[in-house]
Structure formats: structure tokens, C-alpha cells
Amino acid sequence: MGDPMRIRAQAKDGNVLVRILMSHEMESGQRKDASGKIVPAWWIQEVTAKLNDKQVFSCEWGPAVSKNPFLEFTVKGGKAGDKVSVSWKDSKGDTRTDEATVS
Amino acid sequence: MTVHKLAAAAAALGLIAATTVAIAQKTSTEAIEEYREMLQDGNPADLYEMKGEELWKKARGPKNASLEKCDLGLGAGVTKGVFVQLPRYFADTNQVQDLESRLVTCMSTLQGIDPKEVINGQWGKGERANATALATWVAAQSKGMQFHLPQSQPQERIAYEMGKRAFFQSGGSHDFSCATCHGEEGKRIRLQDLPNLTKNPGDGIGFAAWPAYRVSNGQMWTMQHRLNDCYRQQRFPEPTYGSAITIALGVYMGVNAQGAKSAVPTIKR
Numbered sequence: 001m002g003d004p005m006r007i008r009a010q011a012k013d014g015n016v017l018v019r020i021l022m023s024h025e026m027e028s029g030q031r032k033d034a035s036g037k038i039v040p041a042w043w044i045q046e047v048t049a050k051l052n053d054k055q056v057f058s059c060e061w062g063p064a065v066s067k068n069p070f071l072e073f074t075v076k077g078g079k080a081g082d083k084v085s086v087s088w089k090d091s092k093g094d095t096r097t098d099e100a101t102v103s
Numbered sequence: 104m105t106v107h108k109l110a111a112a113a114a115a116l117g118l119i120a121a122t123t124v125a126i127a128q129k130t131s132t133e134a135i136e137e138y139r140e141m142l143q144d145g146n147p148a149d150l151y152e153m154k155g156e157e158l159w160k161k162a163r164g165p166k167n168a169s170l171e172k173c174d175l176g177l178g179a180g181v182t183k184g185v186f187v188q189l190p191r192y193f194a195d196t197n198q199v200q201d202l203e204s205r206l207v208t209c210m211s212t213l214q215g216i217d218p219k220e221v222i223n224g225q226w227g228k229g230e231r232a233n234a235t236a237l238a239t240w241v242a243a244q245s246k247g248m249q250f251h252l253p254q255s256q257p258q259e260r261i262a263y264e265m266g267k268r269a270f271f272q273s274g275g276s277h278d279f280s281c282a283t284c285h286g287e288e289g290k291r292i293r294l295q296d297l298p299n300l301t302k303n304p305g306d307g308i309g310f311a312a313w314p315a316y317r318v319s320n321g322q323m324w325t326m327q328h329r330l331n332d333c334y335r336q337q338r339f340p341e342p343t344y345g346s347a348i349t350i351a352l353g354v355y356m357g358v359n360a361q362g363a364k365s366a367v368p369t370i371k372r
Contacts, residue, residue, distance in 0.1 A: 006149050023150045067321035070145030 001091070003024075009084040016078035016102050018049065020071045020086055028063040046089045047071065049050035052080050076101060106208045120220045131294050139370060148239060148316040148368035155240025159234055164214030173209035175202070175241065186245035187365055190353045192256040193297075199262040201353045202238050203327045204345035210234070226253045227322055231344070239314045242367040249364050250311060252357040266355025269348050270300070278335035281352070290342065293370065300356050307366025310356040315369040323368075326353055 001022035013051045022044065029041025041063055049057035056075045080102050087097040119318035159170045160180075173187040176193070190201035190223035196208055210216040214229060224231035254260055284290055285300040314325045322331075331341050332351045342349050 004153060006153065021143065021145050021147060021149055023147075023365065044196070068147035068150060072145070
């Protein structure tokens with residue numbers, strides 16, 4: 001299982017602003033190590049987010065996304081006290097899910 | 104169209120052109136500042152802080168102990184405010200120590216982790232990576248506080264003088280010293296402004312900016328790593344982790360930065 005994400009969710013004017021910082025190497029598969037061997041690709045492929053068990057966000061990523069990616073989006077509706085849960089799945093099949101409460 | 108209207112249209116066009124030029128004239132420094140500001144909100148240093156906090160509280164090592172009894176200068180277990188007073192003299196080790204070398208001492212005495220695992224380790228790997236995460240978390244506890252390194256012990260004053268000498272000593276194949284780049288105002292390497300470290304360079308600049316997350320390589324760098332790479336760039340032999348010279352330079356920069364507010368952990372290009 002990957003390292004924990006840092007999720008912040010803030011309610012403002014009837015919307016919820018979600019900011020997520022993920023901890024991941026995001027290897028593109030284009031880099032070579034010190035001995036000249038290609039570092040195998042390893043990146044987050046799918047990201048989904050739920051607001052109180054209802055899916056509100058999903059995306060597919062490629063290897064061009066940076067290391068330790070930062071993602072921000074706004075969800076219509078939602079209020080303080082709601083639960084935001086974010087999951088990712090990477091190219092090795094590893095997954096990670098973290099939760100935060102909307103403040 | 105009358106001549107009048109034409110003139111007005113031309114004037115308006117001229118205005119647009121002028122505005123465009125004004126936008127294009129935003130200095131590279133301003134553009135970089137804007138870029139840093141955008142990144143600040145999602146600074147991945149937070150991830151290292153989280154890791155560091157966990158490592159501080161977790162029982163680890165051959166002695167299966169946490170670091171919660173570690174004395175970083177203000178008493179066992181105190182983390183708030185210690186960063187802005189380091190490096191300082193520690194009676195138990197009879198040495199002036201910076202944050203990283205003091206953490207290594209605690210990892211060794213409390214947890215039984217061999218200091219060599221950090222000192223001879225590689226950046227970003229194993230126990231040295233753990234020390235970086237710990238340093239990031241501890242340093243972050245003093246965010247916004249002002250630097251006031253103690254100079255009451257003779258060892259601390261000697262370290263300052265040693266650091267000063269090292270700072271101005273030039274050598275290596277390029278005859279460089281720290282002062283070559285950091286001895287006066289207004290210098291830069293490519294687009295990076297270089298702080299003048301012979302005085303207080305301002306809040307959150309220079310000594311008050313590290314540990315920092317480096318966006319370009321995705322690494323978290325402590326002051327030990329920063330100094331190591333400064334020496335490498337000067338074509339000097341790379342200093343040993345936590346060695347006397349790195350700590351002396353820390354004392355020199357830290358004392359000079361008296362009153363500067365710590366912005367740690369920061370984000371760099």
C-alpha cells in the first residue's frame with residue numbers, strides 16, 4: 001500500500017473545494033538510472049473521489065503527471081461535516097484510499 | 104470611418120499593444136515568485152512532515168523506542184522552537200550540533216540505530232531519508248518563529264568563527280568559496296536569486312528556507328543536503344554528513360540570520 005495522501009476539503013458558498021496531495025514516485029519509464037538501465041514505468045492510472053459514498057470525480061492519468069502530484073477540484077453541493085474519500089490505483093495494481101472531513 | 108474615429112481606434116490598438124508589452128515585461132523573478140506561490144499551496148514537503156511526525160512517535164530500532172524523549176536543546180521531547188536555536192552546544196555529546204546531527208544522536212542513543220546508517224547512507228534512502236523526514240517535521244514546528252541561535256558557550260563562538268573562515272576560504276579547481284556566490288547582494292545563478300549570507304538576508308530566505316522541497320528533482324533537502332551540494336557545485340570534495348564544517352557553516356549562517364523568521368518547510372524550483 002502506498003504512502004498516505006494529504007486531503008483538505010473546505011465548504012464555501014455551497015461548494016466544496018477539495019485539495020489532494022498524493023505521495024507517489026510517478027516514474028515515466030523514460031528515465032535511466034546511474035548504470036544506464038531504464039527505470040520501469042510506475043504511475044497512478046486512476047483517481048476517483050467520493051463525497052459521502054457518491055462518486056463525484058474520476059480521471060485516468062498518464063505517466064506525464066509529476067512526482068507527488070497535487071490535485072484540486074470543486075464539487076457542487078456538499079457541506080461541512082461531509083466525508084470526502086479519495087482513491088488511486090497505480091500501474092503496479094497498488095491502491096490507496098484516504099478520507100477527510102469537509103470543514 | 105472619420106479620421107477622428109480612426110485615430111481613436113489606432114490609439115486603442117496602441118493601448119492594447121502597450122498593455123501586452125507591460126505583461127511581457129514581468130521580470131523573470133516575478134514570474135518565478137508567481138510559480139512558487141502556486142506551488143506553495145500543495146507543497147509536497149507536507150508529505151515528509153507527515154512521515155517525520157510518524158517516525159518521531161513510532162517505536163523503532165534495536166531498542167524499540169520512539170524519539171519522544173529526544174532533547175533537541177529545549178528539553179526532552181520539546182520540538183516547538185528548537186529549530187530556530189540550532190545549531191547549538193550540547194553538553195552530553197560535548198559538541199555543537201545541528202538539527203540533523205542531533206537527530207542522529209537521538210536515533211543512536213534512544214533507538215539504538217547505528218549513526219553510520221545515516222552518515223554513510225545515500226540521500227533519499229534508508230535511515231538518511233528518515234532523518235530528512237524527521238528534520239522536516241521538527242523544523243516545521245517552528246514555522247514563523249525568529250532565529251536566535253545561542254552564542255553563550257565558547258564552543259558556539261568557536262563554531263561561528265570556524266564557519267566564517269570556511270565561508271570565505273576559496274579552493275577547488277574553480278577557486279570558489281561560499282562567498283563567491285553568497286557574499287554580496289544581487290547575485291544569481293541562472294534565474295535563482297542568491298541570498299547574501301554574510302548578514303540577515305530576510306525572512307524565509309537562505310538559512311531560514313531549508314529544509315525545502317525541490318520541485319525540479321522531487322526531493323526533500325535539509326541544510327545538510329544543501330551544503331553538500333553547494334560544495335559539490337564548487338568542485339570541492341563533498342563534506343561528510345553532520346561533519347564539523349557543515350555545522351560550523353550552519354552556526355555562521357544561523358547567527359547572521361538573527362531575527363529572520365523561519366518559513367520552513369519551503370518549496371524551491
